[in-house]
Amino acid sequence: DTAVSQTPKYLVTQMGNDKSIKCEQNLGHDTMYWYKQDSKKFLKIMFSYNNKELIINETVPNRFSPKSPDKAHLNLHINSLELGDSAVYFCASSHTGGANTGELFFGEGSRLTVL
Amino acid sequence: AQSVTQLGSHVSVSEGALVLLRCNYSSSVPPYLFWYVQYPNQGLQLLLKYTSAATLVKGINDFEAEFKKSETSFHLTKPSAHMSDAAEYFCAVSPRSMNTGFQKLVFGTGTRLLVSP
Numbered sequence: 001d002t003a004v005s006q007t008p009k010y011l012v013t014q015m016g017n018d019k020s021i022k023c024e025q026n027l028g029h030d031t032m033y034w035y036k037q038d039s040k041k042f043l044k045i046m047f048s049y050n051n052k053e054l055i056i057n058e059t060v061p062n063r064f065s066p067k068s069p070d071k072a073h074l075n076l077h078i079n080s081l082e083l084g085d086s087a088v089y090f091c092a093s094s095h096t097g098g099a100n101t102g103e104l105f106f107g108e109g110s111r112l113t114v115l
Numbered sequence: 116a117q118s119v120t121q122l123g124s125h126v127s128v129s130e131g132a133l134v135l136l137r138c139n140y141s142s143s144v145p146p147y148l149f150w151y152v153q154y155p156n157q158g159l160q161l162l163l164k165y166t167s168a169a170t171l172v173k174g175i176n177d178f179e180a181e182f183k184k185s186e187t188s189f190h191l192t193k194p195s196a197h198m199s200d201a202a203e204y205f206c207a208v209s210p211r212s213m214n215t216g217f218q219k220l221v222f223g224t225g226t227r228l229l230v231s232p
Contacts, residue, residue, distance in 0.1 A: 004158070041203055043159075043222040056219060090158055102147050102166050102209060104220060106158030 003027050006091050006107040013081060014115055020077045021110045023091030031055075032074035033104065034066060035090040043090070049074055050096060078112075086114045117142045119189075119206045121223035129231050134178075134193040136226045138206030141187065148189040149207040149220070150180055159205060165189060176200070201230045 004025045013019055025032065033056075034046040048056035049068040063079045078085060091107040122137040140148060147166045151159040163174025170182040180191045189206060206223040 041153075041225045041227075043205065043225075045219065045221075048219070092158075102149065102164050103161045104159075106160065108156070108158045 004091055004093055004105050004107040006089075006110045008110060009108065010111050010113075012113045012115065015081055015083060017081050018077070018079045019081060019112070020075055021089055021091075021112070022073070022075045023107060024073050025091075025093040025105070026072065027093055027105060029093035029095050029105070030071045031094050031096050032068065032071070033092040033094075034074065034076050035092060035106075037088040037090060037109070039087070046089075047074075047076075081112075081114045083114050086112055088112070117146055117208045117210060117221055119148075119208045119221065119223040121204075121206050121226050123226055124224065125227045125229060127229040127231065128196045130198055131195050134191070134196045134200065134228065136191040136204050136206075136228065138180075138189045138191065138223060139187050140189060140206075140208050142208060142210075145182075145184060147209040148180075148182060149209070150174065150178070150189075150191050151205045151207060151222075153203040153205065153225075155202070162191070162204075196228075196230045198230050198232065201228055203227050 006023050031050045033048045037043045046060045047066045052068045065077045068074045088109040088111045090109050092104040094104050118141045120139045149164045150162040153159045163172045165172050165182045173179045178193045203225045205225050207220045209220050
């Protein structure tokens with residue numbers, strides 16, 4: 001009964017390929033996020049969706065395309081992968097509005113390695 | 116723009132010693148502040164948060180942090196380190212407009228806590 005689950009946990013691929021990472025949360029939250037953690041552990045927000053609508057897009061290359069089919073799912077598709085895309089990608093979710101406690105709930109991460 | 120600075124990328128302590136991880140924030144108005152912990156190969160989990168007038172905040176596993184507006188600091192402490200505390204710790208800041216629902220959390224660069232026997 002994992003709260004925020006991501007698949008796959010590990011992904012190794014060649015430059016130029018296209019890959020997707022899926023995220024699902026069963027917490028009833030209506031806001032979901034993608035964060036990127038680089039090799040130096042620096043965490044930076046990429047996208048945020050609220051009720052399937054894109055709210056935050058932090059100047060991420062348009063090779064990255066998030067998709068939210070419903071408020072419990074937020075997938076990340078990456079086209080034409082580059083070496084610099086190698087990182088750990090974290091999905092997270094939270095409440096909004098009056099139920100928002102300020103806490104984000106994170107998945108365990110998806111480690112992407114581009115060769 | 117809001118930001119946090121964590122002093123020291125690594126902190127080493129002996130088991131049983133005091134843990135002190137430093138975090139200073141930059142914000143024109145008092146923000147919401149958080150400490151998250153990341154154990155190896157896991158996602159982040161919330162340790163504690165400052166969102167109200169109570170400046171001393173207690174979290175899980177005997178961690179606590181004190182919000183000091185005059186010093187723009189939110190340092191994390193624990194009286195006695197355990198081996199299981201070895202992890203990466205992140206300070207984070209968020210604007211106070213939380214009722215908009217859009218949590219634009221900005222993280223510090225993290226501090227790795229090493230605990231020796």
